[in-house]
Amino acid sequence: MQKRCKGNRDLLPQDMASFRYVEEAFRSSCLKWGYEEIRTPTLEYLHLFTSTGTLTPSMLSKVYSFLDWDGWSGERVVLRPDGTIPTARLYIESLPQASPAKLFYVENIFSFEETGKESRERWQCGAEMLGSSSPSADVELIMLAQEIIGRLGISSTALYLSHAGLIRSLLRELSPDPAEQSRIFDQIMDGNAAEMMRTVATGNPRLKDSLSLLFDLNGSSPGFIQNVKATLIRDFPRLEASVDDFLAIAQLLTDMGCSYQVDMALGKGFEYYTGVIFRFQLGAQKLGGGGRYDDLIPLMGGGDVAACGFALDIDHLATVSKGPDNSRSTILIRAEDSGRIDKVIFETADLLRQAGYRADLDQGYTGATKHKWILSIRGEKGKPGFVLTDQSSGKTTELDAISEILGILQVANATKTGPS
């Protein structure tokens, strides 16, 4: 038996229905908010991801890189490991005049996972705003993501906030060596923030206390950030700009009635963040997140363009969402006498589809089927007769015309959501 590649998975009909459900909720929200859809290629040059120094070594060690048919120059290509960097590349290459550009995508990303038990291909839906540095842009993206999660019927999600700019500023104050700053930031972005900060502050009890207030405690209001500001700015006045940016975002979110927790230690694996970082979780499960990355486009040679964005994990969302609406009526149409599909059956199915129903021709189903209705058609002296069976109740009705069928279906659906 042929098997699929290790570390990859098939999406079965039910998986695809859930996938499309999430995708549709995401796409329609993005379009309503004025975002435009893009799609970048699956293959990108490896140097796109190495040249900006914006993926941590831990992520880079898991990229699928290889020499393709054009690889004689040693130029390696990768199966894209991230959606944001290709979007930034697309913006610089094709949309440099758009400011701000509000873009969204639904794309797969690839990352090697050693055991092969987790999928090495993951689907994500992301939105990016390129060309705005305002805290309100960050808030817009957070609210958009929250709306999408809400539309999927996922409740009790938690929003966590951190601020990469604040961490970077702090590191600059604590360590004069840029290489050391970069190493520590890598560690923090790989999820070891609290431990790293404790190590940095070894031998300075006062600093250790201040860092502990920042990294060990979780706040849930602008007041927390105000308190942190009061303790940290005394020692590090140059942190003020970052703290104020963080404060402005937190305040606007609070004003919008959006609840959140400040967790400075939330790691993400992406070194391109420069401002607020946010993540949505359901219990311990990460649903997605994003942040501000004002240095990425300048590093890529695209000029001084501020940007922020988020990506949601479709695979996770599909698992926890309430799922697609299955109330739409599906009708199985079969020939009662001969079992042969003829012109009348095609025409009947067509009329039902035009009325908004799913009409499935019976090409040889065996046993019980999942259809809500079964419509049997028999030919009587050139005039067709219909028998409509409601599979859930077992009720059977003999009918002479399509209009009668539609009448019954409409009445039955009136108590539900109706055809779409």
Next chain:
Amino acid sequence: MQLKLALPKGQLLQETSTLLHRSGLEVSGYDEQSRSYRPECRSLPSVFLKVFNEKDIPIQVAVGNYDLGICGQDWVEELLAKYPSSALVKIQDLGYGRKDLCMAASKTAGIRSIDKLNGRAENIRIATEYPNLAEAFALARRFKRFAIFPLWGGAEAYPPESADLALVSETPDSPVNHDLVSVGTVLQSRAYLVAHRPSWESKNMRPLLDPICASAGKMQPSAEKARPAGASQDSPCLERHQDSDAVRLAVADGHQQKPTIEFLARAGIEVSEDPRNPRRPAINLDRVNVKVIRPQDMPLQVANGNFDLAITGEDWLADHLYKFPSSPVKKILTLGFGRVRIVAVVSKKSPFESPQDFRAPLRRQDITTLRIASEYVNIADKYARDNHLSPCRLIPTWGASEAFLPEDADMLIENTQTGRTLAQHGLRIIDTLFESSACLIAGTQPAASAKEKRIADIIQRLERTFKES
């Protein structure tokens, strides 16, 4: 229960032979003079031994063809750098075969420290026999942009003209080329005993492990030799006059070197070896530089503009172009010497008379996967596709390919002059893919006008000589 042990040929052979002797395993047929690939262990008849090129051993053990293997740690790490989930367990450092892998730059390049390269936006070209380790190194060092040129050998010849860095190995007997300076150690390697993970988890391998591991402690470490640490050493920055308009000609090392030099001599081109620098011989032509590199590496190097002309084999040009069809390299002349046939080979005991004979058993799944071993990976890949040989697994080899049949491969794509060596190893030719001889290759883009005339002169001389021969 049979245990299978893969043994290295080449540099580790002598010391591994000593290790086996000291361990009390009575092994015969494993020495420099032996032509057999299958030594015998008289004290443990149930042990099957086979000799491979060292580089092949980690792969053979990882795929489960052998329970245990002895090879340099460098090749183990090269495999694990790309395939960390390989079923390979490192069992024991055997204490000999010291080899350091270091990233080296030309002394003329002024690269004193690897850190200087971190922020460089231009492409950093790395030539190496260890492409996976080189890529891992470049990623860990956060090089912004780099290109790895995988080589069959002779990496030390590449900097500074053809590469910025070379990941090279040095041993106490063979220190890094005096033109190069090490700017960082990637790995300190020794001979290692490795095991196939499922064998390690399920088989009792003590009959082999006990004597080998006990003797390993008695092996003398290879002489430690102080190596100049490039980063800290104040190495003199030698000025090499680089003539950018000089014609760059590549000639083959190994067994093709002698006929190539003889052919050039007949064309009035005298290439004379410089014992101090064997990879950069002198030539009697004005403003022409010669470099000696592996013929396998030439098409890629010419495509990348590192040489104007190269004398390689048509087989290696075909292998390159099958992999990279858009590669800007082409054949200029057939030179006629070094003629071989590229053939498909099976064991004499195999019932198959042609490649087509494999199709039915593959369809019926009597053969679940056809294993094709070859140095010519891309030629073999195309051959399998063209002949509908599927499913098939290609086993890249680095020499001694005939050892693979019949135990570790079903078919071999190999070159042969007369077929006698293949026959001596119990092999039979079932198909000829094509004939190949030495050829002159060049890039498809026109050369700089300043050297166009000198290139044309070399081509004319070689063409005339070929016609006269």
